[in-house]
Amino acid sequence: MSFKESLDPIFKRLPAVASPEGHVHFKKKLMWTLGVLVLYFALANVPLFGLSADSIDLFEQYRAFFAGASNSLILLGIGPIVTASIVLQLLVGADVIKMDLSNPSDQAFFQGAQKFMVFVMIVLEALPQILGGYIQPDLNLASSLGVSGTFITILIFIQICIGGILILFMDEVVSKWGIGSGVGLFIVAGVSQQIVTGLFNWQADSSGIPIGFLPKWVYIIQNEELLTLFTTGQGLLYVLVSGGILALVSTILIFLLVVFVESTRIEIPLAHSAVRGARGKFPVKLIYASVLPMILVRALQANIQLIGLLLSGRGITIFGEYVGSQPINGIMYYLAPINSPYDWIPSLVRDSFSGMGAPVPALWQIGLHVFFDALMLIGGGIIFALFWIETTGMGAKQTAQKVFNSGMQIPGFRRNVGSIEKVMLRYIPKVTVIGGAFIGLLTLVASLLGTLGGAGGTGLLLAVSIVYRLYEDIASEQMMEMHPMIRSFFGQD
Known part of the structure; x- marks a missing residue:
């Protein structure tokens, strides 16, 4: 018995949500979606019982795209899901695990393996934070309950896993x-909450200035000399960065760019083989693999930083030292993601590092940091986009099979899967590479400029693109409700 055959029965026995037996009507789908969204917000506001206020959130910088909430029941967010996906995609891509993802049985095995890996990753992401002392039990609570700190720690671990x-x-x-x-x-929910908070939060920061963009400008107009702010270099930098103008412009610009790019596509003409005059188009979008591969890139960086942080906590500083969860030198500094202008504008980097009491990096080190982040985003965007389309059934071979099964063909070509696949191969791989590189570059620009509410360039990009795709999905669902025959093209009953 092969390794795959021995694991397949285990994967099939994993708990799973039952699939619908037939078509699920649009209203019912909408109710399920809204119900899960409400449950997500409810869980985000359930604090971990027994957690000490001295605990450190290692993934604080990655909250926008990990869709979790600090110190809550959903502390890990979607981290285990995307990490499991990264591990499996890399193993399959490197042929360590040999699978043909166009084969339905191999695809089912991949999905089972991914679910099993998620359970493993939940433990592997929670346990190091507890053993490393970053997640700490409330000893006063333990004392009042008459139990040990270890008991509270185990209780916290169980809550995180749940x-x-x-x-x-x-x-x-x-x-x-x-x-x-x-x-x-979940990403859209988390990012939207951060943006709304970034606009309207009236709470003051350590300097006494409101955090939210609108309350902040009310405070600036009332208390600052505007002429001085707008006519001096230091004042202008304060207005653009600390005042949030750059973040506001970046947020609007990214929103418009993503909507434009999402509507940019190559349309391959299709005709029905049995119904004369029935024609259609298969759209190959510029962002064919969507922006979700960017989650995989940032998640990879987050896990690299987690390893560096845990090693640094054990006194192994060969890869870099940390202040809190911020790397200040070594290779971990260069591999850390850029999140805002405070990570690359020299004067702001100097202020940030001086505030932490850490040596300020030289100009060439800041430049190298930006270069490595660009390399990770653009190169990783291409690699993960190619993996993504193969593992989600969007590759040329799988798409050709779907078109063939729907009864459609490409005018001027023989009606067989091979002919359709040849045409798809002309477009899909190339567009995937271009789209992966472009979305990586767009993420870099958004990260360099910053965004409202500290959602981060990656988080904002993901949220806008996901909302646009969600709008298209809703339109598609409504179309299938009106014209049931369209469902056959999507392989639905």
């Missing part, structure tokens, strides 16, 4: 019974 499992099954509910995907829905 939260991770709930996120997994909520994602599965949305994928099977709702609209879009749970991962995308």
